[in-house]
Amino acid sequence: MTFSVTRLTALAGTALVLVGVSAPAFAEPVTLTMETWRSEDAKAWNEVIIPAFEKTHPNIHIEYTPTEPTQYDATLLVKFQGGTAGDIIGCRAFDNPLNLYNQGYLGSVKDLGAVANFPAAKLVAWQTDDGSDTFCLPMVGTMHGFIYNKDAFTELGLSEPKTWEEFHTVLDKIKTDGRYTALALGTKDTWAGGTMGYLNIGPQFWHGEEGRLGIINGTAKFTDPQFVAPFAELARWGQYMAPGFEAQGYSDSQQLFTLGRAAIYPSGSWEIPGFRADGDFEMGAFKVPVEKDGDKCYVTDHTDLGIGMNAATKHPAEVKEFLEWTGGDEFAQLLADALPGLFPLSNSKPTFSDALATTFISWRSECEGTIRLPYQILGRGQPNLDAEISQDVANIIGGTQTPEDAAAQIQKDLDSWYKPAAK
Amino acid sequence: MSAAKPRKRASGWSLFIYVALAAYAASAIFPVLLVVYNSIKSKKAIFGQPLSLPGPGTIDFRGYETVWEAANFPRYFLNSGIVTLGSLGLTLLFGVMAAYALTEFRFRMSRWLSLYITIGLMVPIRLGTVAILKLVMALGLMNTPTALILVYTAMNLPVTVLILSVFMNTVSQDLKNAARVDGAGEYRILFGHVIPLIRPAIATVAVFTMIPVWNDLWFPLILANSEATKTVILGAQQFVGQYFKDWNAMLAALTLSIVPTLILYLLFSRQLIAGLTRGAVK
Amino acid sequence: MHSQARRKFWIIASLLAPALAIYTVFMIYPLVGTLQTTFYQTDGKLQVFAGLDNYRKLFFEPLFSHQLLNALGNNFYFFFIHMLVQNPIGIALAAVLSVPTLRFKGLFRSIFFLPTMLSVVVVGFIWQLILSPLWGVSSGLLGALHLGFLFKPWLGLEGTALTTLSLMSVWQNIGIPMMLIYAALLSIPDEILDAARIDGANGWELFWGTKLPLIMPTIALTAILTFIGNFNAFDLVFATQGALGLPNFSTDILGTFMFRTFFGNNLQQGDLNLGATIAMVMFFIILVGVSIYLFVVQRRITSYQL
Structure with a gap:
């Protein structure tokens, strides 16, 4: 298709020239609305990313319209059914957009030139099971790890733990000292414990993709030691958390940490933009500890946000033009600057000015990546x-x-509906 | 007068009553005040000392500034006001008429019609959203206050009819019959005689139906989320992110959103009193 | 005679028409469409007729029937707390407010009604802040009363979360029975009360002997409104405990069960047919309650014309 060939060339760096040529053809700018649940990114999009795009694409105007995150999926589904969804769709990963695609709401993007700028492993999150079609372009990846209060660490004479043993020693010291809550984590919003606990540290035990694919293929079970061990590790965490952690929600944990009352916050890179605005102390990050120093490390580098096209959009050409742009270098650099910690998933290599983001992104090359199990x-x-x-x-x-009970129950419930395709 | 006697006898008792009322009042107002005065504190102070009043070091109007700058809140207030008052007017007018028809005339279908009209209370209207959306689009009412007004009127009619029916049943038959003898038509009886007698109930219904309309998030999200038709509650949602909440702005927006309901409540509250005195005059 | 009957018909019809029209178009029609889907299942883009299979799944597949029973049980508990706490206190407040000699009446009434005017977002935020173990509002208040040992992370414990949530809801909604009963008490003509006073009734006897029977229809009304409101409840649980009724489904009620089944939650994908089926169950439960009210209670309770 000539169009995608043109766009490929555009990606190669001649975007400015091409748009300069094609601009007069579009006198009236076309307005595209973008559906997303990321209200907290609105400022970055409205003030940095979209203006940059519109500067080089005067034929298109983009409106960033975020919906309250807990209502997003329901709202989007209703809007698709009613025919009022926006032109550009913010995609969650895997089954949610897959269902939208299967119902004919998300259009195919596999013919876009930008697809070539993403590693195959990242595209998987927005492809059909057989890989025959792609319905969203990958946009943002988030990485897991531990963020800590550097001032507190200095005050208590602690250094970043590398092994589980060191990790426990650090926790014990913070607890004994008593000035800081050792771990800012609560269990009221259960997803926080699941995502920032089990899925954060787990890959180190089950060796990332090896363990994840093992469960999918049926060669591994949750009752295997490498899946029980992270539960056992978590069983020790309660003593280091704030009293009443049962009623501590996710945003409580954030406040606890940014107020400087907690030393370590098990979480991930998506916190960086917010923490930059709120925390007025030095922060550092360390990756998930390993058994012995020098062990191979595994890091969750999750395919978190994608971007797709409403199959019923009236302006498919303009939407594709925008999507192509999000797969390129300019977008990657803008994202890296405006929203550090929301890492671009393309092959582009932007530079990061934020120290925390730089620390997180360095693990991409040091460790083997995986996604949330x-x-x-x-x-x-x-x-x-x-x-x-x-x-x-x-x-x-x-x-x-x-931990053993939990693992056994999880495996039993998984077996109740899931039959691995091949042994 | 008889009023003096119980007062004297019960002075210990009445002290207890005042203490109990004051205690309950405190429990009702304290949490609200907590939101209001925390809305003018710095974020650190909100979570650091949520109980303490804003002081020199902790006072911070950043939330209000954000709200003012980030969005077109005056416009949102106007939208909320149009939608709330519009649906309130329609609900009350049509609800009063329907309730009168169902209570005044015992016709064969009246109980079944009462049941029919209560069905709306039995199924969450959220489930009908897609059909409503298609309907609104077919009528060309997308992103108009009219769409919301119609939906909220339909949503509030059941409870309005249910409540007003109970109160209309208490209006004296003699009074209405006397009016009929004088040659008054049914509409005249309804608006001239019945409504003044149940004003407290109407004011109560007005307050009840206005609150869910003002506070609703779902239908503005689906039917009127354009910048020009956004409501206050929908506008406040932009400060709630997936991971970050702008607590200052949220508290400010929520505090501001309480004010109009409070004003409307006070207006209707006067109607309550008016109903009371008129009842006494009669 | 004949023409009079016809005139009466047109009057009734004209009184009912606007309400019934709006209500039927914007409420009944959309809901009927949705409830039809309970007899279908989704296959890609198609709706396939499935008879009663959704109902079979909901009632007999342990995966769903356990959640249904749990939500139903929680819902009844939620309702009983409201009936036991909200309505009696609401009546008591209204009774006191209607005493003619009470001072600061308007102020008290407005303050009592204040929580009812708040959106659940505010209510959820307020109580989470107050009850949070981290920020020390309730533990601080209890501590000041030397009752600090009583403090628990109530919203986070399976044993206490539902009760706490019910009480939050009571706190918010108490204005509704209070205002209704208050309006009913105000509608009682002074002549009746004066007559009772002349017969020598004191305030206490006046309330139990004269006022209470007169406001029985309104009390029944508040009961049925509470029932309907509670079995349709959703927002407060969703705002404070999420769509899963955390912790561990201990606050899961029919509304949240329906929402997460219908629209999905996080990685769980929505099933609109099964979700609508749950809504149908809610519909029948409330229908039974409302029918009892309309056809039994309302007929039994004498409505005094004042």
């Missing part, structure tokens, strides 16, 4: 694997369930 295929049935893991983490930290 229950997201691909395994999240499809009921009981929902992710919800169950999250609830069990809360139980385990609260001491009402043993």
